[in-house]
Amino acid sequence: MELISPGEFLKRNVLAVQDYSNLAARALGNVFRHPRYVADFMQQADFIGVGSLPIVALTGMFTGIVLAMNTASTLQRFGTVSLTGQVVSISMVRELGPVLTSLMVAGRNASGMASELGSMKVTEQIDAMRALGTDPSKKLVTPRVLATVFMMFFLTIISDLVGLVGGWLYSFALLGLDTYQYWNTAYQKLTYNDVLTGLIKPLFFGFIISTVGCYYGITTRGGTQGVGRATTQAVVASSVLILAVDVVLTEFLLRFS
């Protein structure tokens, strides 16, 4: 591995942040510029949204079940097992639904974007696109960013719902909780702020997943090895960024609740 001075290391990272910011800003700015690639947006929405549905549903289901298990086990000590639905719903909707869905989508799609765009980059397809008079940021980046943000919103809702169903299955089948009681407490105790928090977060996370995936893809260097490196970096960076931004967003949204 190449050994570089701390100054050079800092310079490279500052430049990387600058390039990433430029790409993210251009991706957003392109929404207001022609041409708009609606067909590409639909294709990406199908790939990101419909394609991620099975893993998002499974993740939501297992998370809901485990949440109900742990919650019931703790609540049993205080004789309040009946509140299981409430705890599962608040935890899923506020935090676990958005974050776990985003992490799963990041694993699937940030890597997909980085490898697809990275392969295009190393085989000069992105240069060819520029040479043909088409802006890759409009054609490749913006549709992916918009589709991810748009579909993350709905994927999170589905994940929340499936998680609640998972929690109910466990509560009903193994804890013997009343179905009406579970759903009633799950629904009644949710506030607008909980729902709003749970639906704002995936928009930010979707933006992070897509811009990080596209950034690593479009800046890929070094042939097939570089594509592999870009793919790994995209998943790691987007996952860490999601968790870091979650801290900031949670604090911000709690403050304004």
Added chain:
Amino acid sequence: MAEFRDEPLVDTVHKTIIFEDVVMGFEGLPVLGGVSFELKRGETKAVLGVAGAGKSTILKLCLGLIHPDAGRIYVLGHDITTMSEEQLFDLRNHVGMVFQESALFDSLTVRDNVAFRLMEEKLPEQEIESRVREVLRFVELEDAIDKLPSELSGGMRRRVGIARAIITHPEVLLYDSPTGGLDPITSTTIIELIMKQRDVSKTSALLVSHRLQDGFMLASHYYDPQHNRMEPVDGKPLLDVHTSFLILRDGKVIFDGTAHDLGRVQDPYIREYIS
């Protein structure tokens, strides 16, 4: 588009590309050290040199895909060193490029690759289909219209690359090692195609190659439309094939002239290179 077309800065009637003392480096290493040349309208210039001499860099600079550290580059009369990326996209619609490894979009069929520019311009389906077929007929690949790039041989991919570059009838064509990695027979087919484009459409072209015979074949033959093949220029003194040579060495131009001039040059490096 308007900004690009309104104010040509230099002579666009006779010259399509002008390099003025262009300097370029990558990560501190010099690649081009003050390159100057002109490409006249209708002229084909073969850019020759050993690997790493800066040949492909010249083509990327012509399209504004990379920017020089110093110097001026005029393409179709416009100083591209001062143009924004948005303006460059308009300019690139008038310049066609054939990439070294073809750089076809691997998830699109031959039809969609060739039609890419036309689809971007949102032309009617029927017009796109007829123009794609016309240009594929030109490169003799009409049967491969529904194939994916992965199903094509190296030579076929180059021909699709040429078809994609010429479909909008660009004013300038840039060929980046179009015969690189191909067998001699396929290479000749590709050169014949370039010659056909030169003599039929009179398009200005920069041809980067490390194969000297590519340049000499272009300079010594012409396309005969009646027999659909190339013929030697010998014995036809009035026939001008408008082909010249530019030789680079370590990022500097060491020769710029015709095949006739090249034959008389005394520089030992060039003599060894062409021998």
